[in-house]
Amino acid sequence: MTLDQAVHGQAPPDVSAGTPARAEPCPSPELSRVIPVSGRRRSVPRWLRRAVGPVVLLVLWQVLSSTGVLPAGMLASPGTIAATGGGLIADGTLPSAMLVSLQRVAVGLLLGGVAGVALALASGxxxxxxxxxDATVQMLRSIPWVGVIPLFIIWLGIGEAPKIALIALGVAFHLYLNVYAGIRGVDARLVEAGTSLGLSRRGLIRHVVLPGALPGAMTGLRYALATAWLALVFGEQVNADDGLGFLMNQAREFFRTDVIVVCLAVYAILGLIADLLVRTLERLLLQWRPTFTGQ
Structure with missing residues (x-):
């Protein structure tokens, strides 16, 4: 009986003999993401639905180029870009440039990663x-790392060193911030539990702190990889005689938008592959987490 029924002397309705009243279910947002809305949507693979947007964009791009609405001098058509990419692969130009760029990213990522993680461990x-x-790193990271290119050229010359140093600088800051935050964000209750179990400081760091900081380190690695490719684009504009940036500089001189787009597409594909590798590494290293959703 409700308060209003008690005041007015009304008895509650008798529903024992009839059909019990049923409230309409309220679908939660979580269930709506898992349960398909219709059988038709369920029958279409998700990868196919995700591919609709890019395919429509490419078709529209090709139509605008074929009808002359989008001049070739402004942006080459997808067909021309595909043919150009095939030609660059066939004559070995693109694979050679990719190999040089990958070597620069790998060396810069290694140097910057070691520096960033070491500083984060010492600080955290x-x-x-x-x-x-920490105060020094926070001050330096506020400086645009692209703006130090002139100093790198003065200090290190115009060879490979400034390109690799630029990549390492961008990588180091991302890894430092995320690893440091991961260390300081470890649950204090886990540290107390480890202490009560008799773990020494070294044991706490090895079995509690470092595993707890690992998710932050993986996030930092993903950001670092994205920054490495961005730094590579800027670094290879500095007197490069090979690599993807060199191809783009040559294409710019001759207004070859098809070659420029091919190089940009290669940058994007390499970045996606690097992100996929990090996701695979996360599946291997973070399976112990209760909230792990990598499967």
Whole structure:
């Protein structure tokens, strides 16, 4: 009986003999993401639905180029770009440039990763290290890393060194921030539990702190890889005589928009492959997490 029924002397309705009233179910947003709305949508593979947008964009692009609405001098058609890419692959120009660019990214990622993780460990695991390192890193990361290219050229010349240093600089900051935040974000209750079990400081770092910081490190690695490709684009504009950036510079001189788009597409594909590798690494290293959703 409700308060209003008690005040007016009304008895609650008797529903024991009739059909029980049923409330309309309210679908939750979580269920709506899992349960398909209709059989037709369920029958269409998700990858096919996700491919509709890019395919429509390519078709529209080709139609605009074929009808002359989009001049070839402004942007080449998808067919021309595909033919150009095939030609660059056939004569070995594109594979050679990709190999050089990959080597630069790998060396820069290694150097920047080691520096960023080492600084994060020193700053995150020690109060003294935080006081000495963190303020300096936070100050330096506020400087646009692309703006230090002139200094790198003066200090390191115009060879490979400034290109690799630029990549390493961009990578180091991302890894430092995420690894440092991961270390400082470890649940204090886990540390207390490890202490109560008799773990030493080294044992706490090995079995509690570092595993707890691993998700942040994986996030930092993904950001670092994206920054590495971006830094490569800028670095290869500095007096490069090979690599994808060199091809783009040559294409710019001759207004070859097809070659430029091919190089940009290669940058994008390499970035996607790198992200896929990091996702695979996450599946292998983070299966212990209760909220792991990599499968």
């Amino acid at each position: 695991l020690s109060r003294l290290g935080e006081d000495v390192i």
